[in-house]
Amino acid sequence: GAGVSQTPSNKVTEKGKYVELRCDPISGHTALYWYRQSLGQGPEFLIYFQGTGAADDSGLPNDRFFAVRPEGSVSTLKIQRTERGDSAVYLCASSLLAGTDTQYFGPGTRLTVL
Amino acid sequence: RKEVEQDPGPFNVPEGATVAFNCTYSNSASQSFFWYRQDCRKEPKLLMSVYSSGNEDGRFTAQLNRASQYISLLIRDSKLSDSATYLCVVNMNRDDKIIFGKGTRLHILP
Numbered sequence: 001g002a003g004v005s006q007t008p009s010n011k012v013t014e015k016g017k018y019v020e021l022r023c024d025p026i027s028g029h030t031a032l033y034w035y036r037q038s039l040g041q042g043p044e045f046l047i048y049f050q051g052t053g054a055a056d057d058s059g060l061p062n063d064r065f066f067a068v069r070p071e072g073s074v075s076t077l078k079i080q081r082t083e084r085g086d087s088a089v090y091l092c093a094s095s096l097l098a099g100t101d102t103q104y105f106g107p108g109t110r111l112t113v114l
Numbered sequence: 115r116k117e118v119e120q121d122p123g124p125f126n127v128p129e130g131a132t133v134a135f136n137c138t139y140s141n142s143a144s145q146s147f148f149w150y151r152q153d154c155r156k157e158p159k160l161l162m163s164v165y166s167s168g169n170e171d172g173r174f175t176a177q178l179n180r181a182s183q184y185i186s187l188l189i190r191d192s193k194l195s196d197s198a199t200y201l202c203v204v205n206m207n208r209d210d211k212i213i214f215g216k217g218t219r220l221h222i223l224p
Contacts, residue, residue, distance in 0.1 A: 033212065035214070040122075040216075041216050041217075042120075042201050042214040042215050042216040042217045043158065043201070043214045044214070045211065045212060045213060045214070048211075048212075056211055058211070091157060091158075102148075102160045102163070103160070103212070104160075105157035105158050105159065106157060107156075107157050108157055
């Protein structure tokens with residue numbers, strides 16, 4: 001079956017611009033996670049959804065970051081007024097249930113802010 | 115103490131050798147533990163879950179030590195294809211928050 005997909009695979013933007021990153025989870029998976037990974041680091045938790053609601057958004061670094069999952073499936077991570085420090089690979093993962101279940105990762109979106 | 119800590123390595127190990135690395139976690143209430151593997155410029159993929167009784171999958175053995183709050187991964191008869199970064203993952207049991215370690219880099223040498 002189809003895995004987790006993310007679009008775009010690469011995004012280059014200028015400082016101050018707005019970007020949206022999309023994640024399509026595995027069909028039927030109720031939990032969806034966003035992570036950010038910088039070179040040489042492990043994935044850093046940003047936010048996770050259980051269904052349509054954000055169950056934990058404590059990892060969002062500041063109010064420039066926002067994520068939605070309006071129908072409990074596709075999710076969009078939105079970054080306003082991008083900064084060079086936002087450059088990273090943004091990973092999305094989904095799992096059938098939250099917490100104890102295996103997470104399946106998408107290939108990530110590589111964001112570069114110039 | 116960091117929530118999840120791993121030795122970043124790299125571990126340079128000759129092919130065929132046995133290698134082991136640990137991961138410590140800070141929250142004693144943590145319930146779920148996993149090892150993920152990540153190849154260069156690829157997404158993480160589950161290697162194995164870690165159960166209280168320990169578990170083995172072929173050449174790989176994972177163990178949990180609750181008293182000392184660490185999990186371990188043992189790889190026997192290492193192959194060149196085992197070269198990767200191994201990520202320790204812990205469910206902190208606070209709203210099911212998942213925390214990844216920074217990973218341990220493993221290089222298997224021919």
